[in-house]
Amino acid sequence: MDSALTPDLATWHFLSRTTFGPRPQDMEKAGQAGIIGFLEEQLHPDRIDDSEVDRRIATLPTLSMSPAELMEDFPAPKQGKNQQGKPNRPQATTPSMDGAGKLMPPETRQLMEGDGPRRVIMELGREQFWRAAYSKRQLQEVMVHFWMNQFNIYAEKGVDKWLLTSFEHDTIRPNALGNFSQLLAATAQSPAMLFYLDNWLSVGPNAAENALPARRGPFGFGPEPAAMKPNAERRGLNENYGRELMELHTLGVDGGYTQQDVREVARCFTGWTIDHPQQGGGFIFRPRMHDYGEKVVLGHRIGSQEGINDGIAVLRILSAHPSTAHFISLKLCRYFISENPPASIVDSAAGTFTMTQGNIPSVLRTILTSREFNSPEVFRAKVKSPFELAASSLRALDADSDAGAPLMGMIMRMGQPLFQYQAPTGYPDRATSWINSGTLLARMNFSMALAANRIRGTQLDLQALTPSEDHQAILDNLVQRTLGGAVSAETKAAVMRSLDEIGNGGAGRPGAFPKTTLTAALLLGSPEFQRR
Amino acid sequence: MSTRRIFLRDSAIVLAGIGAVPSWLARAATLADQNGGDQRRKVLVAIFMRGAADGLNIVVPFSERRYHELRPTLRIAAPTRKVAASDSGRDNRFSNEAIDLDGTFALHGALQPLKPLWDKGQLAIVEATGSPDSSRSHFDAQDFMESGTTSKNLGDGWLNRALPPATDGTSPLRAVTLGNQVAHTLRGEREVIAIGNAQQFNLGNSEATSILESMYNSSNDPLWGRTGRNAFEVMKIMDSINRDSYSPQDGEYNQGGQLGRSLQQLARLIKANVGVEAAFAEIDGWDHHGNEGPQLSERLRQFSSALSAFSQDMGDRMEDIVIITMSEFGRTVEENGDAGTDHGHGSLMMVLGGPVKGGKVYGKWPGLEKEQLFEGRDLAVTTDYRDVLGELVREHMGQKDLDSVFPGFKAGDPLGLLRV
Numbered sequence: 004m005d006s007a008l009t010p011d012l013a014t015w016h017f018l019s020r021t022t023f024g025p026r027p028q029d030m031e032k033a034g035q036a037g038i039i040g041f042l043e044e045q046l047h048p049d050r051i052d053d054s055e056v057d058r059r060i061a062t063l064p065t066l067s068m069s070p071a072e073l074m075e076d077f078p079a080p081k082q083g084k085n086q087q088g089k090p091n092r093p094q095a096t097t098p099s100m101d102g103a104g105k106l107m108p109p110e111t112r113q114l115m116e117g118d119g120p121r122r123v124i125m126e127l128g129r130e131q132f133w134r135a136a137y138s139k140r141q142l143q144e145v146m147v148h149f150w151m152n153q154f155n156i157y158a159e160k161g162v163d164k165w166l167l168t169s170f171e172h173d174t175i176r177p178n179a180l181g182n183f184s185q186l187l188a189a190t191a192q193s194p195a196m197l198f199y200l201d202n203w204l205s206v207g208p209n210a211a212e213n214a215l216p217a218r219r220g221p222f223g224f225g226p227e228p229a230a231m232k233p234n235a236e237r238r239g240l241n242e243n244y245g246r247e248l249m250e251l252h253t254l255g256v257d258g259g260y261t262q263q264d265v266r267e268v269a270r271c272f273t274g275w276t277i278d279h280p281q282q283g284g285g286f287i288f289r290p291r292m293h294d295y296g297e298k299v300v301l302g303h304r305i306g307s308q309e310g311i312n313d314g315i316a317v318l319r320i321l322s323a324h325p326s327t328a329h330f331i332s333l334k335l336c337r338y339f340i341s342e343n344p345p346a347s348i349v350d351s352a353a354g355t356f357t358m359t360q361g362n363i364p365s366v367l368r369t370i371l372t373s374r375e376f377n378s379p380e381v382f383r384a385k386v387k388s389p390f391e392l393a394a395s396s397l398r399a400l401d402a403d404s405d406a407g408a409p410l411m412g413m414i415m416r417m418g419q420p421l422f423q424y425q426a427p428t429g430y431p432d433r434a435t436s437w438i439n440s441g442t443l444l445a446r447m448n449f450s451m452a453l454a455a456n457r458i459r460g461t462q463l464d465l466q467a468l469t470p471s472e473d474h475q476a477i478l479d480n481l482v483q484r485t486l487g488g489a490v491s492a493e494t495k496a497a498v499m500r501s502l503d504e505i506g507n508g509g510a511g512r513p514g515a516f517p518k519t520t521l522t523a524a525l526l527l528g529s530p531e532f533q534r535r
Numbered sequence: 536m537s538t539r540r541i542f543l544r545d546s547a548i549v550l551a552g553i554g555a556v557p558s559w560l561a562r563a564a565t566l567a568d569q570n571g572g573d574q575r576r577k578v579l580v581a582i583f584m585r586g587a588a589d590g591l592n593i594v595v596p597f598s599e600r601r602y603h604e605l606r607p608t609l610r611i612a613a614p615t616r617k618v619a620a621s622d623s624g625r626d627n628r629f630s631n632e633a634i635d636l637d638g639t640f641a642l643h644g645a646l647q648p649l650k651p652l653w654d655k656g657q658l659a660i661v662e663a664t665g666s667p668d669s670s671r672s673h674f675d676a677q678d679f680m681e682s683g684t685t686s687k688n689l690g691d692g693w694l695n696r697a698l699p700p701a702t703d704g705t706s707p708l709r710a711v712t713l714g715n716q717v718a719h720t721l722r723g724e725r726e727v728i729a730i731g732n733a734q735q736f737n738l739g740n741s742e743a744t745s746i747l748e749s750m751y752n753s754s755n756d757p758l759w760g761r762t763g764r765n766a767f768e769v770m771k772i773m774d775s776i777n778r779d780s781y782s783p784q785d786g787e788y789n790q791g792g793q794l795g796r797s798l799q800q801l802a803r804l805i806k807a808n809v810g811v812e813a814a815f816a817e818i819d820g821w822d823h824h825g826n827e828g829p830q831l832s833e834r835l836r837q838f839s840s841a842l843s844a845f846s847q848d849m850g851d852r853m854e855d856i857v858i859i860t861m862s863e864f865g866r867t868v869e870e871n872g873d874a875g876t877d878h879g880h881g882s883l884m885m886v887l888g889g890p891v892k893g894g895k896v897y898g899k900w901p902g903l904e905k906e907q908l909f910e911g912r913d914l915a916v917t918t919d920y921r922d923v924l925g926e927l928v929r930e931h932m933g934q935k936d937l938d939s940v941f942p943g944f945k946a947g948d949p950l951g952l953l954r955v
Contacts, residue, residue: 157674159674415715425678425688426688431690435758438762439727440728440762440765441769443766444766447747447766448739451740493755494750497750497753501743515740516740516742521743524743525743525747528747529750530750530756530759530763534756
């Protein structure tokens with residue numbers, strides 16, 4: 004009953020899920036090496052030379068700095084105290100223009116301006132976009148993106164703005180195609196996560212620390228000092244990390260844990276904290292904050308002389324739990340196959356996860372070579388996120404970009420400001436969460452601005468891509484580049500109609516796009532291109 | 536003239552010159568017919584004051600001795616003139632003198648534009664409100680309040696969950712965030728639109744626009760069917776609304792800064808009958824750790840100008856509108872060494888609109904003596920913020936299932952904020 008995808012479409016489909024958008028050279032390469040060969044190469048990123056994009060990234064100074072250096076060199080602007088009589092958030096008075104020649108909203112201007120911590124986050128975003136658009140290690144980049152969302156951190160929470168760079172480089176990236184238990188352990192000990200989910204504050208009710216009359220005031224940064232005072236007064240168990248660790252990072256909300264387990268897990272992690280958080284210090288275990296009593300987590304008794312081992316034991320239990328295998332497999336299948344992936348493939352992936360003790364490449368092999376993945380039913384089943392839409396557009400049309408504020412502002416207006424999702428859930432991987440009337444218009448605005456070379460810092464040369472003047476040839480060429488040739492009759496007819504109208508003298512009107520620009524804008528804005 | 540025709544005449548759709556009437560607008564017109572001509576919708580507007588606004592200097596408890604003792608430089612002196620309804624006509628706008636409300640509380644002088652609303656009974660204050668959670672982190676407390684919880688950050692917001700499921704007749708403009716991104720309060724399952732820069736709704740190239748429209752209208756992809764049609768309709772409606780948009784309050788809106796521009800845009804949408812049910816706007820810059828006096832005055836001037844302009848602009852339609860203001864927590868009762876205040880606990884909420892039983896300070900005042908303060912330093916919370924929001928959601932939006940809006944919350948005694 005189900006007719007299989009043609010070989011070309013199967014390759015297109017595979018590339019549209021494992022890269023940030025197929026380019027003609029990727030199609031050629033995957034055609035020669037075969038999908039399996041391409042996949043194996045991508046699963047060993049260290050064997051792929053990526054020096055070109057590395058050189059680009061080396062131009063951004065904050066990316067090679069430690070959290071301590073970033074805090075020192077890019078401190079938060081002092082709020083409230085320094086500006087006599089002025090509002091404490093500077094109100095922009097000079098209008099700036101974005102790449103499309105329009106007034107930029109204040110958010111975008113803020114992205115561009117200043118040498119404060121925003122610069123740090125901006126440069127990390129540029130690195131992510133450059134790697135997505137230009138790295139040859141595409142599957143690794145896709146997985147970095149996936150795990151950054153799975154272990155989401157909100158940049159604006161306290162010191163996290165200075166910790167995210169290291170979180171991406173040192174915690175997520177080295178483990179993106181490694182082993183899940185090592186990835187999980189790395190996040191558990193990352194200062195960024197310890198801060199974001201408050202574990203660094205958590206003190207056992209009977210811990211030695213609580214016997215002290217007063218703790219040193221731990222903070223001096225930015226606008227939050229007063230927020231921290233009460234914590235010094237009522238130091239206690241903080242369940243935030245314990246809960247999200249199970250609900251979002253491992254077992255899933257229906258994974259079979261109780262509120263009592265949340266509490267017990269939180270007790271196990273007391274003392275996992277940050278060494279001098281306001282100076283960019285790293286993970287440290289503080290015995291004086293730890294609860295040395297016995298705990299029971301998911302039926303396992305935990306309690307050791309070496310207090311740090313309690314948390315390690317919890318991570319081991321959670322990594323090996325069948326609910327974790329299922330939940331992580333489900334999220335991967337949802338990302339790579341469809342929003343509601345068939346139970347059969349989730350089960351197979353979970354089987355591989357368990358058998359290989361969380362070997363991520365093995366789980367990906369199971370998913371990406373499955374019958375369910377190759378089914379025509381899931382061709383273009385996924386809606387691109389704004390970031391994916393932008394990256395795939397630039398890749399399809401061979402555009403060069405500085406990934407600066409004008410481009411990032413457009414990604415933001417399409418609904419995905421980078422590192423700005425507040426909740427630990429990360430962006431929902433669902434079509435309906437990306438698409439509404441406003442964001443759809445923002446997507447079309449983006450496609451027109453890109454095709455017309457009106458995004459400052461981003462350039463493409465459509466004439467070089469489509470040397471012919473023949474309408475059919477222009478259309479075929481760009482349909483192949485953007486949609487792998489798979490275009491609906493409606494879209495094709497609409498574009499053709501507009502090309503013919505231009506041919507009949509429409510091009511002379513003021514503001515009219517040249518043929519190739521119009522064709523590219525329409526194809527990037529088309530319903531098909533919003534999907535992958 | 537039939538109600539349907541009046542409805543369509545008053546609606547932006549005619550101005551927009553759209554060929555076919557969108558299904559949601561046609562349905563809305565039919566509903567208006569069925570409701571005996573009532574073409575208007577109830578609207579709930581939530582305004583978030585980000586940064587922890589200093590409730591004690593916004594509505595001043597001037598009869599509290601401790602207030603004056605703990606704020607030697609920041610305190611606002613007791614009003615010299617006693618409460619009198621006729622005051623509202625006097626030209627003392629923006630004097631810094633407090634405005635007596637009831638012999639116990641007074642409005643900050645920069646809130647003078649709100650005094651006429653108080654006198655008309657369209658403004659109520661709920662004192663000592665907030666969350667029982669003691670977080671003093673802006674981020675956490677905003678997340679919790681926008682989620683509608685005490686200590687859990689849900690991905691979606693209470694105002695989204697308060698909306699009924701969509702039908703064919705549901706407007707794509709039913710829930711509007713004034714800003715470039717959908718705010719947490721409005722995020723969720725129900726369709727929401729973010730309206731920041733109005734130019735965002737203009738694709739700029741008419742040729743490409745019409746072709747894209749035909750592409751989306753003829754697409755077989757179910758994801759685009761409704762959203763695709765809506766997007767282009769919204770674009771034309773926004774274009775027409777903003778083209779023909781003069782209001783006598785434009786000057787006052789401008790004085791209202793960011794919030795003024797947001798409410799001006801919202802007023803245009805509501806007047807155009809495009810089916811707005813819920814809206815969210817925000818005004819930031821309330822985190823006054825130092826030199827609070829002049830900064831707070833400036834913020835309040837903008838805040839009150841924006842609300843006053845909106846209220847006058849809406850005129851009779853205020854009968855359908857309730858506005859609720861909130862901030863993530865209050866500030867310390869005692870001023871700090873920099874003529875500012877630090878992060879505190881209890882604050883206040885303002886409820887404005889035609890249906891409001893205003894001219895009254897609601898809530899139980901907890902007092903400012905040391906033993907009455909939360910953790911010995913901050914105004915206590917005696918009314919859970921969800922009691923206030925819940926009452927508006929139930930009585931004004933008609934959403935009776937409050938547990939789905941505020942999970943796990945057990946409502947206290949009704950405050951009786953609205954005329955029913």
